[in-house]
Amino acid sequence: MTKVFTLSIDMLGSETKVNDVLKGINQSLLRNINYKFQLYGPANLIKKKMEKYKRLIQVSEIIDCESFVSMDDKPSDIIRSKENTSMYRAIKSVKDNHSNAILSFGNTGALMSLSTLQIKTLENIRRPAIASIWPNMKGESVVLDLGANTKLDSRYLIDNSILGASLASILFKINCPSIGLLNVGVEDNKGREEIKLASDKLKEFSRNIDINYQGYVEGNDISGGKTNVVVTDGFTGNISLKTAEGTAKLFQNHLNDAFRSSILSKIGYFFASLAMKSVRDRLDPRVHNCGILMGLNSLVVKCHGHSEYRGVSYAADIIYSLLENNVNNRIQHYVHEMQSKLKKGF
Amino acid sequence: MTKVFTLSIDMLGSETKVNDVLKGINQSLLRNINYKFQLYGPANLIKKKMEKYKRLIQVSEIIDCESFVSMDDKPSDIIRSKENTSMYRAIKSVKDNHSNAILSFGNTGALMSLSTLQIKTLENIRRPAIASIWPNMKGESVVLDLGANTKLDSRYLIDNSILGASLASILFKINCPSIGLLNVGVEDNKGREEIKLASDKLKEFSRNIDINYQGYVEGNDISGGKTNVVVTDGFTGNISLKTAEGTAKLFQNHLNDAFRSSILSKIGYFFASLAMKSVRDRLDPRVHNCGILMGLNSLVVKCHGHSEYRGVSYAADIIYSLLENNVNNRIQHYVHEMQSKLKKGF
Numbered sequence: 001m002t003k004v005f006t007l008s009i010d011m012l013g014s015e016t017k018v019n020d021v022l023k024g025i026n027q028s029l030l031r032n033i034n035y036k037f038q039l040y041g042p043a044n045l046i047k048k049k050m051e052k053y054k055r056l057i058q059v060s061e062i063i064d065c066e067s068f069v070s071m072d073d074k075p076s077d078i079i080r081s082k083e084n085t086s087m088y089r090a091i092k093s094v095k096d097n098h099s100n101a102i103l104s105f106g107n108t109g110a111l112m113s114l115s116t117l118q119i120k121t122l123e124n125i126r127r128p129a130i131a132s133i134w135p136n137m138k139g140e141s142v143v144l145d146l147g148a149n150t151k152l153d154s155r156y157l158i159d160n161s162i163l164g165a166s167l168a169s170i171l172f173k174i175n176c177p178s179i180g181l182l183n184v185g186v187e188d189n190k191g192r193e194e195i196k197l198a199s200d201k202l203k204e205f206s207r208n209i210d211i212n213y214q215g216y217v218e219g220n221d222i223s224g225g226k227t228n229v230v231v232t233d234g235f236t237g238n239i240s241l242k243t244a245e246g247t248a249k250l251f252q253n254h255l256n257d258a259f260r261s262s263i264l265s266k267i268g269y270f271f272a273s274l275a276m277k278s279v280r281d282r283l284d285p286r287v288h289n290c291g292i293l294m295g296l297n298s299l300v301v302k303c304h305g306h307s308e309y310r311g312v313s314y315a316a317d318i319i320y321s322l323l324e325n326n327v328n329n330r331i332q333h334y335v336h337e338m339q340s341k342l343k344k345g346f
Numbered sequence: 347m348t349k350v351f352t353l354s355i356d357m358l359g360s361e362t363k364v365n366d367v368l369k370g371i372n373q374s375l376l377r378n379i380n381y382k383f384q385l386y387g388p389a390n391l392i393k394k395k396m397e398k399y400k401r402l403i404q405v406s407e408i409i410d411c412e413s414f415v416s417m418d419d420k421p422s423d424i425i426r427s428k429e430n431t432s433m434y435r436a437i438k439s440v441k442d443n444h445s446n447a448i449l450s451f452g453n454t455g456a457l458m459s460l461s462t463l464q465i466k467t468l469e470n471i472r473r474p475a476i477a478s479i480w481p482n483m484k485g486e487s488v489v490l491d492l493g494a495n496t497k498l499d500s501r502y503l504i505d506n507s508i509l510g511a512s513l514a515s516i517l518f519k520i521n522c523p524s525i526g527l528l529n530v531g532v533e534d535n536k537g538r539e540e541i542k543l544a545s546d547k548l549k550e551f552s553r554n555i556d557i558n559y560q561g562y563v564e565g566n567d568i569s570g571g572k573t574n575v576v577v578t579d580g581f582t583g584n585i586s587l588k589t590a591e592g593t594a595k596l597f598q599n600h601l602n603d604a605f606r607s608s609i610l611s612k613i614g615y616f617f618a619s620l621a622m623k624s625v626r627d628r629l630d631p632r633v634h635n636c637g638i639l640m641g642l643n644s645l646v647v648k649c650h651g652h653s654e655y656r657g658v659s660y661a662a663d664i665i666y667s668l669l670e671n672n673v674n675n676r677i678q679h680y681v682h683e684m685q686s687k688l689k690k691g692f
Contacts, residue, residue, distance in 0.1 A: 074535075137596060147530055150538060184493055184584040189420075192496060192581060219588025223596040232585075235538060238530040239582055240589045242565025247593040250483060250569040251625070255601075258621035265621035268614045275604035275611035279597070 004034045005323045006099035007316065008090040011041030012068035013106035014305040016312070018042070018049050021105075024312025026053045032320040038099050040065045040086035065089060069106055071305065075113035087111060091118050094298045101299035101319050103312075108291065108302050112148055115293060115300045122328060124335045125295040129160045130234070130302070131167055132241065132291050133318070136225030142168040142177075143222060143230045146291055147238035157181065157198035157231055158205075162334045163294040164229035165211060170325040171318070176210055177228035180217030182236060190216060209337050245289070252280070281310075290315040292322075295331070299323060350380045351669045352445035353662065354436040357387030358414035359452035360651040362658070364388070364395050367451075370658025372399045378666040384445050386411045386432035411435060415452055417651065421459035433457060437464050440644045447645035447665050449658075454637065454648050458494055461639060461646045468674060470681045471641040475506045476580070476648070477513055478587065478637050479664070482571030488514040488523075489568060489576045492637055493584035503527065503544035503577055504551075508680045509640040510575035511557060516671040517664070522556055523574035526563030528582060536562060555683050591635070598626070627656075636661040638668075641677070645669060 011021055018041065029035050036059045039046055043064035050057055065086035069078055082088050087106055093099045095118045104111050108130070116128055131144035142164045149156055161179050168177035181199055183191040188199075195216075202213040217226050219240060232240065255276075259269040269276070290311065293300040299322055303315045357367055364387065375381050382405045385392055389410035396403055411432035415424050428434050433452055439445045441464045450457050454476070462474055477490035488510045495502055507525050514523035527545055529537040534545075541562075548559040563572050565586060578586065601622075605615040615622070636657065639646040645668055649661045 135596070137599060150530055182585060184496055184581055219585040219590075220592035220595070222589060223592035235530055236582055236585055239528060239565040239578075240585055243568060243586045243589050244565075244593040246566035246569035247590040248597060249566070250481070251594060251597045253483060254625045258625045261621050261624070268616070268619070268621065270614070273614070275607050275614065276601075278607070279600045279604045 003324060004036060005032075005101070005320060006036040006038060007319060008038045008093045008099040008102045009040065010068075010087045010090040010102065010104035010106055010111075011039055011046070012065060012086040013070055013104075014307075016105040016303070016305065016307040018045055020307060020309045021312050022046070022050055022053060022056065023309035024307075024314075025316050026056045027309065027313040028316035028320065029056055029059065031317060035059065035316070035320060036099075037061070038063060038090070038093055040090045042066065063089060063093075069110045069114075071107050073107055073110055075109045078107075078110045078114060082110075082114075088114055091115055091300075094300075095119055100323050101301065103301050103303060103315060103319065105303045105305055105307055108147065111300065111302055112293060115296055119296045119298050119300070121295050122297055122331055122335070125159055125163070125331070127156060127159070128293045128295040128300075129156070129163055130237075130291040131164060131294050132289065133171065134222055134230075134241075134244075136223050138225035140172070141222065141225060141228055141230055142171065143232075143237060143241070144294065145232065145234040145237050146241050147234045148293065150233065150235040150238070152192060152194045152233045152235070154194045154198035154201065156233065157195065158201055159295065160231045161198075161202060161211070161213070161229070163331060164231055166327060166331045166334055167292065167294060167322070168228045170322055170327055170330065172228060174228065176212040178212045178214045179229040179231060180214050180221065180227035182222075182230055182232035182240070183216040183218065186216045186218065211334075290318065292318070294327075297328065299327065349670060350382060351378075351447070351666060352382040352384060353665060354384045354439045354445040354448045355386065356414075356433045356436040356448065356450035356452055356457075357385055357392070358411060358432040359416055359450075360653075362451040362649070362651065362653045364391055366653060366655045367658050368392070368396055368399060368402065369655035370653075370660075371662050372402045373655065373659040374662035374666065375402055375405065377663060381405065381662070381666060382445075383407070384409060384436070384439055386436045388412065409435060409439075415456045415460075417453050419453055419456055421455045424453075424456045424460060428456075428460075434460055437461055437646075440646075441465055446669055447647065449647050449649065449661060449665065451649045451651055451653055454493065457646065457648055458639060461642055461644075465642045465644050465646070467641050468643055468677055468681070471505055471509070471677070473502060473505070474639045474641040474646075475502070475509055476583075476637040477510060477640050478635065479517065480568055480576070480587075480590075482569050484571035486518070487568065487571060487574055487576055488517065489578070489583060489587070490640065491578065491580040491583050492587050493580045494639065496579065496581040496584070498538060498540045498579045498581070500540045500544035500547065502579065503541065504547055505641065506577045507544075507548060507557070507559070507575070509677060510577055512673060512677045512680055513638065513640060513668070514574045516668055516673055516676065518574060520574065522558040524558045524560045524572075525575040525577060526560050526567065526573035528568075528576055528578035528586070529562040529564065532562045532564065557680075636664065638664070640673075643674065645673065 067084040129145035206213040413430040475491035552559040
């Protein structure tokens with residue numbers, strides 16, 4: 001019997017339209033027929049827009065919310081005063097076991113703080129990390145942390161390796177995903193002390209337990225697809241992700257300009273437009289840019305603030321797949337395995 | 347009267363071909379007619395390949411070298427035993443005032459160590475930084491440090507701001523280039539302590555002296571062109587640069603695949619090929635990826651190990667322009683101005 005999972009969705013506090021959310025989850029529902037939804041947002045609007053999705057109506061509960069966390073709110077303010085917001089209530093529902101995961105398009109810092117405070121981290125995982133699925137030459141890889149924790153600390157890097165490997169093993173259906181530590185070179189003497197320490201520890205682990213650590217990788221190896229998982233701290237990861245987004249946008253802009261530059265190139269575009277669309281789809285940050293907050297007792301996913309239905313549908317599919325594969329149990333298994341096989345904790 | 351400048355070129359230890367170097371500097375010579383060259387490499391081969399460049403022969407001195415620093419050599423080994431190498435000799439020529447700048451395609455770490463040891467840093471500049479000229483939505487920006495110094499230190503970030511602003515003012519012909527500090531958000535409370543400290547100091551400077559500090563920028567702002575100069579530490583900068591290179595390559599690969607995917611798209615490519623070429627040229631790392639080692643008493647430039655003639659020609663042009671504009675004097679002027687106007691040193 002397929003399991004039933006309920007997803008809480010925070011539908012306020014971003015530029016993402018109600019229409020896109022509904023269309024996206026409706027598409028995901030076609031593939032994941034046991035999905036249920038709790039929708040936190042403006043009830044009247046949601047009801048009206050949902051009329052055309054008969055099946056979605058049956059599996060959705062709408063919780064009317066007006067108050068929301070804005071993009072400018074600081075985490076410290078939110079913790080104090082935002083208990084009526086759609087975000088807070090969506091998280092609380094998961095905390096109270098009324099739903100299994102949260103999807104939000106809003107303020108990332110607030111989502112992280114509120115989730116960590118309410119849901120707490122998994123045993124022996126010190127901090128949550130934001131993971132993303134990054135398109136590469138060979139398919140996709142998991143990259144983390146993309147901004148949850150900007151401190152460089154070898155223990156976090158090790159935690160992130162476990163979190164990332166768990167995610168990759170489920171998403172890519174491989175037993176022992178390869179892990180690389182992001183650094184400025186692949187030689188042992190490269191980089192900062194905290195990274196060297198984490199690398200030594202991961203090497204030790206991979207001799208004893210089922211972890212496939214491949215050593216250092218460089219910035220270009222992320223898109224190159226050298227390893228299934230790329231691990232870094234939240235500062236470097238955030239800048240790396242945004243640099244990649246900026247570069248893709250620059251490339252796309254230059255390309256658009258070039259196609260408009262002459263009659264010949266306009267004819268070229270006419271013939272190549274389908275192919276061009278496929279490139280855009282494969283690399284489109286609106287589709288791929290969902291951040292998975294890993295290491296909490298429930299799954300929390302943050303989608304782009306300007307998501308459109310394909311991005312929503314993609315995120316909902318990933319969440320279902322992770323829930324179905326019991327991602328948190330897997331992480332706990334990894335952690336437990338490490339601790340029982342090695343004398344020293346980490 | 348236009349000044350005469352001599353450029354020492356280390357022609358060994360990389361995949362860059364003698365042919366490409368000669369064709370590249372010959373092109374630059376057409377634009378910078380008072381250029382002179384010292385070529386450190388295999389004399390017979392260079393002579394033979396240079397036969398067709400009559401004017402280049404007149405302004406070039408060939409210094410026969412067989413020994414070279416390899417890409418695998420560690421800086422510590424090189425310092426001890428590489429005095430006969432083309433790289434060492436090219437640097438020594440500048441040190442002894444027989445030439446004005448160095449261009450190398452070889453081992454970056456070695457080039458930095460040997461240059462720093464022989465040529466020394468400018469007064470009050472603690473460490474050299476590697477700067478690069480990055481294409482963006484509005485034109486180009488200077489980004490540094492791209493790997494000279496991986497330590498995060500607020501003083502280095504301030505030094506890098508001065509070095510970057512000097513470079514940008516010359517390259518982009520603007521009086522007071524805007525400077526941004528790379529961070530994970532633009533709000534004051536974002537990022538690591540060292541960055542906050544540097545930001546506070548730069549704000550203080552910009553109230554008193556002629557420095558145009560604009561605050562924090564994010565990864566996507568590099569390609570977005572938000573500021574003329576983007577300042578970061580060598581760890582973050584290196585990963586950011588390589589991530590951008592990887593992303594551009596991924597985009598290019600997907601595009602090539604797409605154009606080959608059907609008859610229609612092949613026809614499209616036929617018509618759009620010129621436009622496509624212009625995009626490639628504008629973003630081609632083989633052309634743009636030269637790293638300028640700034641903050642030394644002479645100018646040292648490192649080009650990509652697989653450079654082709656356009657990259658060589660581009661680098662030679664930049665070097666000439668910097669020499670002509672007396673880049674090191676400008677840096678010293680900035681530093682001096684800061685010190686005399688502010689009570690506290692930095």
